[in-house]
Amino acid sequence: MTPAARIETAIVCLDRIAAGEPAEKVLTGWARTARHAGSKDRAAVRDHVFDALRRWWSSAVWGGDQTGRARMIGLLRAEGIDPTTLFTGAGYGPDPLTETERASGTAPEGVDALDCPAWLAPQLRASLDQDFDPVMTALQSRAPVFLRANLVKGDRDSARSALLAEGIETLPHPLSPTALEVTTNPRRVQGSRAWADGLVELQDAASQAIVDLLPLDGTRRILDYCAGGGGKALAMAARTAATIHAHDADAARMRDLPVRAERAGVQIRTVAPGTLSDEDLYDLVLVDAPCSGSGAWRRSPEGKIRLTPQALDRLTALQDRVLCEAVRHVRPGGLLAYATCSLLDVENRARVDHFSAGRATEVVAERHLTPMDGGDGFYCALLRFNP
Ligand SMILES: C[S@@+](CC[C@H](N)C(=O)[O-])C[C@H]1O[C@@H](n2cnc3c(N)ncnc32)[C@H](O)[C@@H]1O
Numbered sequence: 001m002t003p004a005a006r007i008e009t010a011i012v013c014l015d016r017i018a019a020g021e022p023a024e025k026v027l028t029g030w031a032r033t034a035r036h037a038g039s040k041d042r043a044a045v046r047d048h049v050f051d052a053l054r055r056w057w058s059s060a061v062w063g064g065d066q067t068g069r070a071r072m073i074g075l076l077r078a079e080g081i082d083p084t085t086l087f088t089g090a091g092y093g094p095d096p097l098t099e100t101e102r103a104s105g106t107a108p109e110g111v112d113a114l115d116c117p118a119w120l121a122p123q124l125r126a127s128l129d130q131d132f133d134p135v136m137t138a139l140q141s142r143a144p145v146f147l148r149a150n151l152v153k154g155d156r157d158s159a160r161s162a163l164l165a166e167g168i169e170t171l172p173h174p175l176s177p178t179a180l181e182v183t184t185n186p187r188r189v190q191g192s193r194a195w196a197d198g199l200v201e202l203q204d205a206a207s208q209a210i211v212d213l214l215p216l217d218g219t220r221r222i223l224d225y226c227a228g229g230g231g232k233a234l235a236m237a238a239r240t241a242a243t244i245h246a247h248d249a250d251a252a253r254m255r256d257l258p259v260r261a262e263r264a265g266v267q268i269r270t271v272a273p274g275t276l277s278d279e280d281l282y283d284l285v286l287v288d289a290p291c292s293g294s295g296a297w298r299r300s301p302e303g304k305i306r307l308t309p310q311a312l313d314r315l316t317a318l319q320d321r322v323l324c325e326a327v328r329h330v331r332p333g334g335l336l337a338y339a340t341c342s343l344l345d346v347e348n349r350a351r352v353d354h355f356s357a358g359r360a361t362e363v364v365a366e367r368h369l370t371p372m373d374g375g376d377g378f379y380c381a382l383l384r385f386n387p
Pocket residue numbers: 225226227228229230231232233247248249250253288289290291321322325
């Protein structure tokens with residue numbers, strides 16, 4: 001595919017996404033039928049689409065309209081590239097710009113320039129304070145690729161050397177003693193020997209830092225109540241000999257966990273939803289709660305355009321419910337860790353305060369991370385239950 005043809009394909013995908021179809025479904029649907037497209041074409045189309053999602057509002061203002069075509073024109077203008085060099089109509093590329101398109105489009109201002117959903121700006125501003133502008137700016141760019149060195153199989157240096165031998169360069173990242181930032185060939189990681197042998201796992205550095213915060217020494221039984229794919233359960237298992245149980249309301253989300261645990265050389269027992277009883281008590285229960293994902297909008301930018309006030313209300317109600325369910329499994333004197341990848345106070349400290357009201361709990365540690373720290377935005381509070 002020519003560079004222009006990749007842009008034309010991204011335009012078609014963006015129009016379907018704007019009409020409500022999920023981005024992943026649109027991209028995989030296109031890739032399945034596009035026999036002429038090689039792996040570099042697929043990656044380039046995906047990058048165009050995700051760049052436009054991250055810059056949903058600014059690209060539309062630069063391009064002068066809300067269409068996929070205007071957004072791609074806008075992205076090029078924002079990067080200082082004259083769109084007429086690619087919009088020529090040649091080689092399955094987009095048609096030349098009309099007179100109206102040439103005359104339209106301006107530099108975005110205010111929340112549009114930051115690609116912040118206008119309705120959410122007051123809440124994000126209040127939550128982030130003076131970091132609002134730099135965090136929103138950071139969320140307009142792609143996320144770095146991070147790995148977690150698996151301490152069961154070696155240390156961070158040995159993982160680095162093994163990756164380097166396969167042409168993958170990394171740098172230690174200060175957010176966690178296990179974090180490596182991939183600086184060359186990130187797309188090779190999952191085909192590498194180091195990954196297949198379980199020396200490293202793909203995991204955001206902030207996610208690793210949240211696990212570092214958990215006091216695992218001295219714990220015998222840990223419940224990961226919202227385990228999902230098990231990223232945090234695996235990171236905990238690499239640091240402790242405690243028994244770890246992984247639970248999720250949606251059992252299908254834990255489907256790959258046994259294979260991942262085997263690759264990592266750790267043991268995690270999955271617990272089917274609905275099978276935990278009130279007698280199942282743990283020293284530590286982690287609630288990595290379903291949330292807006294606003295801290296991870298670099299990685300999953302579609303969330304930024306789909307979130308609505310109603311969806312946020314539903315999420316905070318769900319967070320309250322999950323906390324109430326999970327606390328039944330904390331032993332007296334045990335710990336409950338509440339985490340989200342959200343930047344919003346309403347999903348973070350406000351939920352902890354709401355939950356703690358009238359309960360004999362004490363917040364013993366709390367951490368807020370934003371993309372300014374290098375990884376995703378994350379929040380974690382550690383609560384002790386006084387018997
Ligand atoms: C943020 S994700 C977890 C990510 C995971 N801990 C990781 O590190 O990879 C939140 C998870 O909560 C689960 N969930 C939603 N409602 C739940 C509930 N009532 N009880 C338990 N899990 C729930 C979702 O299915 C989802 O997998």
